[in-house]
Protein backbone atom coordinates (compact mmCIF):
# COMPACT_ATOMS: atom_id res chain seq x y z
CA UNK A 157 0.00 0.00 0.00
CA UNK A 158 1.68 3.22 -1.04
CA UNK A 159 0.75 5.92 1.41
CA UNK A 160 0.81 9.68 1.58
CA UNK A 161 3.85 11.71 2.54
CA UNK A 162 4.26 11.18 6.31
CA UNK A 163 1.80 13.13 8.45
CA UNK A 164 4.57 14.87 10.41
CA UNK A 165 6.05 16.35 7.23
CA UNK A 166 2.64 17.41 5.95
CA UNK A 167 1.75 18.95 9.30
CA UNK A 168 5.05 20.87 9.58
CA UNK A 169 4.46 22.38 6.15
CA UNK A 170 0.85 23.29 6.95
CA UNK A 171 1.93 24.89 10.26
CA UNK A 172 4.61 26.91 8.47
CA UNK A 173 2.26 28.03 5.72
CA UNK A 174 -0.97 28.59 7.66
CA UNK A 175 0.11 28.88 11.29
CA UNK A 176 -0.40 26.08 13.79
CA UNK A 177 -4.03 26.69 14.88
CA UNK A 178 -6.35 23.68 15.00
CA UNK A 179 -10.06 24.47 15.17
CA UNK A 180 -12.29 21.80 16.64
CA UNK A 181 -15.63 20.91 15.07
CA UNK A 182 -17.62 20.20 18.23
CA UNK A 183 -21.34 20.52 17.45
CA UNK A 184 -22.60 20.71 21.05
CA UNK A 185 -26.40 20.78 21.34
CA UNK A 186 -26.05 24.19 23.01
CA UNK A 187 -24.09 25.55 20.03
CA UNK A 188 -26.64 24.21 17.55
CA UNK A 189 -29.26 26.15 19.52
CA UNK A 190 -27.12 29.31 19.57
CA UNK A 191 -26.73 29.03 15.82
CA UNK A 192 -30.52 28.78 15.41
CA UNK A 193 -30.29 25.15 14.30
CA UNK A 194 -32.32 22.17 15.40
CA UNK A 195 -30.65 19.46 17.45
CA UNK A 196 -31.03 16.96 14.62
CA UNK A 197 -29.06 15.58 11.69
CA UNK A 198 -29.94 18.52 9.44
CA UNK A 199 -28.68 20.92 12.13
CA UNK A 200 -25.52 18.87 12.57
CA UNK A 201 -24.87 18.85 8.84
CA UNK A 202 -25.41 22.60 8.47
CA UNK A 203 -23.12 23.31 11.44
CA UNK A 204 -20.32 21.09 10.28
CA UNK A 205 -20.51 22.21 6.66
CA UNK A 206 -20.44 25.88 7.73
CA UNK A 207 -17.27 25.36 9.76
CA UNK A 208 -15.58 23.46 6.94
CA UNK A 209 -16.54 26.08 4.35
CA UNK A 210 -15.40 28.92 6.59
CA UNK A 211 -12.08 27.49 7.72
CA UNK A 212 -10.76 24.49 5.79
CA UNK A 213 -8.98 26.66 3.24
CA UNK A 214 -7.11 28.65 5.89
CA UNK A 215 -6.37 26.78 9.14
CA UNK A 216 -3.74 24.07 9.29
CA UNK A 217 -5.92 21.53 11.07
CA UNK A 218 -9.60 20.84 11.68
CA UNK A 219 -10.50 18.40 14.44
CA UNK A 220 -14.03 16.98 14.31
CA UNK A 221 -15.00 15.46 17.65
CA UNK A 222 -16.66 12.16 16.79
CA UNK A 223 -18.92 12.00 19.86
CA UNK A 224 -21.06 14.89 18.64
CA UNK A 225 -21.65 13.05 15.35
CA UNK A 226 -22.15 9.61 16.94
CA UNK A 227 -25.07 11.07 18.95
CA UNK A 228 -27.10 10.89 15.74
CA UNK A 229 -26.21 7.29 14.86
CA UNK A 230 -25.43 6.21 11.32
CA UNK A 231 -26.70 9.46 9.80
CA UNK A 232 -24.44 11.42 12.11
CA UNK A 233 -21.50 9.29 11.06
CA UNK A 234 -22.37 10.00 7.43
CA UNK A 235 -22.08 13.71 8.22
CA UNK A 236 -18.70 13.10 9.88
CA UNK A 237 -17.55 11.16 6.84
CA UNK A 238 -18.56 13.94 4.45
CA UNK A 239 -17.03 16.61 6.70
CA UNK A 240 -13.69 14.83 6.87
CA UNK A 241 -13.59 14.41 3.10
CA UNK A 242 -14.67 18.00 2.38
CA UNK A 243 -12.20 19.48 4.84
CA UNK A 244 -9.34 17.44 3.38
CA UNK A 245 -10.35 18.36 -0.17
CA UNK A 246 -10.31 22.05 0.81
CA UNK A 247 -6.74 21.77 2.08
CA UNK A 248 -6.99 21.28 5.85
CA UNK A 249 -5.42 18.35 7.63
CA UNK A 250 -8.07 16.48 9.56
CA UNK A 251 -7.49 15.00 12.99
CA UNK A 252 -10.49 12.89 13.88
CA UNK A 253 -10.94 13.10 17.63
CA UNK A 254 -12.34 9.71 18.58
CA UNK A 255 -9.90 8.84 21.42
CA UNK A 256 -9.86 5.17 20.53
CA UNK A 257 -8.06 2.61 22.69
CA UNK A 258 -8.54 -1.14 23.21
CA UNK A 259 -6.68 -4.45 23.28
CA UNK A 260 -4.35 -4.77 20.32
CA UNK A 261 -6.54 -7.04 18.18
CA UNK A 262 -9.48 -4.63 18.48
CA UNK A 263 -7.20 -1.63 18.11
CA UNK A 264 -6.30 -3.03 14.70
CA UNK A 265 -9.95 -2.66 13.66
CA UNK A 266 -10.09 0.92 14.98
CA UNK A 267 -6.95 1.62 12.98
CA UNK A 268 -8.53 0.14 9.83
CA UNK A 269 -11.54 2.43 10.40
CA UNK A 270 -9.65 5.70 10.52
CA UNK A 271 -6.14 5.16 9.19
CA UNK A 272 -6.45 2.80 6.21
CA UNK A 273 -6.13 4.92 3.10
CA UNK A 274 -9.32 3.43 1.60
CA UNK A 275 -11.44 3.71 4.77
CA UNK A 276 -14.52 5.94 4.45
CA UNK A 277 -13.41 7.83 7.58
CA UNK A 278 -9.73 8.04 6.61
CA UNK A 279 -8.23 10.95 8.50
CA UNK A 280 -4.79 12.51 8.48
CA UNK A 281 -4.52 11.62 12.16
CA UNK A 282 -6.55 10.11 14.99
CA UNK A 283 -6.59 10.75 18.73
CA UNK A 284 -5.96 7.57 20.72
CA UNK A 285 -5.86 6.59 24.37
CA UNK A 286 -2.82 4.63 25.58
CA UNK A 287 -4.38 3.69 28.89
CA UNK A 288 -4.66 0.01 27.99
CA UNK A 289 -0.88 0.18 27.74
CA UNK A 290 1.13 2.02 25.09
CA UNK A 291 1.91 -1.29 23.34
CA UNK A 292 -1.80 -1.87 22.69
CA UNK A 293 -1.58 0.99 20.17
CA UNK A 294 1.00 -0.76 17.98
CA UNK A 295 -1.46 -1.81 15.21
CA UNK A 296 -2.43 1.86 14.87
CA UNK A 297 1.20 2.96 14.83
CA UNK A 298 1.99 0.41 12.11
CA UNK A 299 -0.98 1.31 9.89
CA UNK A 300 -0.41 5.04 10.35
CA UNK A 301 3.20 4.58 9.16
CA UNK A 302 2.01 2.64 6.12
CA UNK A 303 -0.67 5.20 5.17
CA UNK A 304 1.27 8.39 5.92
CA UNK A 305 -1.15 9.20 8.74
CA UNK A 306 -0.45 10.16 12.33
CA UNK A 307 -1.64 9.66 15.88
CA UNK A 308 -2.17 11.96 18.83
CA UNK A 309 -1.72 9.97 22.00
CA UNK A 310 -3.28 11.24 25.24
CA UNK A 311 -0.32 12.00 27.50
CA UNK A 312 -1.23 14.88 29.84
CA UNK A 313 -4.84 15.82 29.24
CA UNK A 314 -6.37 19.23 29.82
CA UNK A 315 -9.03 18.11 32.31
CA UNK A 316 -8.42 18.34 36.07
CA UNK A 317 -9.31 14.65 36.60
CA UNK A 318 -6.52 13.42 34.32
CA UNK A 319 -3.84 13.70 36.98
CA UNK A 320 -4.98 10.69 39.01
CA UNK A 321 -3.90 8.46 36.13
CA UNK A 322 -1.30 10.50 34.30
CA UNK A 323 0.64 11.74 37.34
CA UNK A 324 0.72 8.31 38.98
CA UNK A 325 4.33 7.37 39.68
CA UNK A 326 5.58 4.03 38.38
CA UNK A 327 8.03 1.70 40.04
CA UNK A 328 10.89 3.21 37.97
CA UNK A 329 10.12 6.64 39.49
CA UNK A 330 8.72 8.11 36.26
CA UNK A 331 5.09 9.12 36.07
CA UNK A 332 2.65 7.68 33.55
CA UNK A 333 2.34 10.83 31.42
CA UNK A 334 6.13 11.15 31.12
CA UNK A 335 6.31 7.51 30.09
CA UNK A 336 3.88 8.13 27.22
CA UNK A 337 6.02 11.07 26.07
CA UNK A 338 9.11 8.81 26.14
CA UNK A 339 7.35 6.18 24.01
CA UNK A 340 6.46 8.87 21.46
CA UNK A 341 10.00 10.19 21.42
CA UNK A 342 11.23 6.71 20.52
CA UNK A 343 8.56 6.43 17.80
CA UNK A 344 9.68 9.72 16.21
CA UNK A 345 13.44 9.19 16.48
CA UNK A 346 15.30 10.32 13.38
CA UNK A 347 12.19 11.61 11.58
CA UNK A 348 12.58 14.88 9.71
CA UNK A 349 11.29 17.53 9.75
CA UNK A 350 8.86 16.21 12.38
CA UNK A 351 7.65 12.78 13.46
CA UNK A 352 4.04 11.72 12.91
CA UNK A 353 3.31 10.51 16.44
CA UNK A 354 2.07 13.37 18.56
CA UNK A 355 1.08 13.79 22.18
CA UNK A 356 -1.97 15.50 23.59
CA UNK A 357 -0.81 17.91 26.28
CA UNK A 358 -3.31 20.37 27.72
CA UNK A 359 -2.62 24.09 27.48
CA UNK A 360 -4.30 24.37 30.89
CA UNK A 361 -1.57 22.55 32.84
CA UNK A 362 0.79 25.35 33.83
CA UNK A 363 4.55 24.92 33.90
CA UNK A 364 5.53 21.53 32.44
CA UNK A 365 9.29 22.03 32.65
CA UNK A 366 9.66 18.81 34.63
CA UNK A 367 8.59 16.89 31.49
CA UNK A 368 10.64 16.23 28.39
CA UNK A 369 8.27 17.59 25.75
CA UNK A 370 10.91 17.35 23.03
CA UNK A 371 9.42 14.27 21.39
CA UNK A 372 10.28 15.31 17.82
CA UNK A 373 6.57 15.20 17.16
CA UNK A 374 3.57 17.51 17.37
CA UNK A 375 1.95 18.46 20.67
CA UNK A 376 -1.82 18.92 20.35
CA UNK A 377 -2.74 21.48 22.99
CA UNK A 378 -6.45 21.73 23.79
CA UNK A 379 -7.79 23.94 26.53
CA UNK A 380 -7.57 27.40 24.96
CA UNK A 381 -10.77 29.42 25.11
CA UNK A 382 -13.65 27.70 26.90
CA UNK A 383 -11.39 25.77 29.31
CA UNK A 384 -9.60 28.92 30.38
CA UNK A 385 -6.12 28.82 28.82
CA UNK A 386 -5.01 31.58 26.46
CA UNK A 387 -2.48 31.72 23.61
CA UNK A 388 -0.24 33.83 25.88
CA UNK A 389 0.06 30.81 28.21
CA UNK A 390 1.69 28.62 25.56
CA UNK A 391 5.37 29.58 26.00
CA UNK A 392 5.14 29.20 29.78
CA UNK A 393 3.55 25.76 29.49
CA UNK A 394 5.61 24.33 26.64
CA UNK A 395 8.99 26.11 26.84
CA UNK A 396 11.16 25.50 23.77
CA UNK A 397 8.80 22.76 22.55
CA UNK A 398 6.28 25.52 21.74
CA UNK A 399 7.43 25.43 18.09
CA UNK A 400 5.82 21.99 17.77
CA UNK A 401 2.56 22.92 19.48
CA UNK A 402 -0.74 22.69 17.59
CA UNK A 403 -3.11 24.72 19.79
CA UNK A 404 -6.74 23.62 19.59
CA UNK A 405 -9.69 25.94 20.04
CA UNK A 406 -13.22 24.60 19.65
CA UNK A 407 -16.00 26.52 21.45
CA UNK A 408 -13.88 29.68 21.59
CA UNK A 409 -14.19 29.93 17.79
CA UNK A 410 -17.48 28.12 17.21
CA UNK A 411 -19.49 30.40 19.46
CA UNK A 412 -18.97 33.15 16.86
CA UNK A 413 -20.99 31.28 14.21
CA UNK A 414 -23.03 30.80 12.17
CA UNK A 415 -21.76 33.82 10.28
CA UNK A 416 -18.84 32.72 8.10
CA UNK A 417 -17.00 36.02 8.33
CA UNK A 418 -17.33 36.07 12.13
CA UNK A 419 -15.99 32.51 12.33
CA UNK A 420 -13.03 33.44 10.12
CA UNK A 421 -12.36 36.57 12.17
CA UNK A 422 -12.43 34.63 15.44
CA UNK A 423 -10.03 32.01 14.08
CA UNK A 424 -7.76 34.75 12.75
CA UNK A 425 -7.71 36.49 16.15
CA UNK A 426 -6.63 33.27 17.86
CA UNK A 427 -4.10 32.59 15.10
CA UNK A 428 -2.63 36.08 15.51
CA UNK A 429 -2.41 35.78 19.31
CA UNK A 430 -0.73 32.39 18.91
CA UNK A 431 1.75 33.77 16.37
CA UNK A 432 2.55 36.65 18.69
CA UNK A 433 3.00 34.39 21.72
CA UNK A 434 5.17 31.88 19.90
CA UNK A 435 7.41 34.37 18.09
CA UNK A 436 7.99 36.57 21.11
CA UNK A 437 8.89 33.61 23.36
Ligand SMILES: O=C(O)c1cc(=O)[nH]c(=O)n1[C@@H]1O[C@H](COP(=O)(O)O)[C@@H](O)[C@H]1O
Nearest residue numbers: 221283313314315356378382383405406407
Ligand atom coordinates in the same frame (compact mmCIF):
# COMPACT_ATOMS: atom_id res chain seq x y z
O1 LIG B 1 -7.84 15.02 22.44
C1 LIG B 1 -8.41 16.12 22.54
O2 LIG B 1 -8.63 16.80 21.55
C2 LIG B 1 -8.65 16.65 23.89
C3 LIG B 1 -7.79 16.23 24.88
C4 LIG B 1 -7.78 16.89 26.11
O3 LIG B 1 -6.95 16.64 26.95
N1 LIG B 1 -8.68 17.87 26.33
C5 LIG B 1 -9.61 18.26 25.39
O4 LIG B 1 -10.37 19.20 25.64
N2 LIG B 1 -9.65 17.60 24.17
C6 LIG B 1 -10.69 17.92 23.17
O5 LIG B 1 -10.46 19.24 22.70
C7 LIG B 1 -11.70 19.94 22.52
C8 LIG B 1 -11.73 21.15 23.42
O6 LIG B 1 -12.87 21.92 23.17
P1 LIG B 1 -13.06 23.40 23.74
O7 LIG B 1 -12.89 23.30 25.22
O8 LIG B 1 -14.45 23.73 23.33
O9 LIG B 1 -12.04 24.28 23.08
C9 LIG B 1 -12.79 18.92 22.80
O10 LIG B 1 -13.14 18.31 21.55
C10 LIG B 1 -12.14 17.90 23.69
O11 LIG B 1 -12.69 16.61 23.53
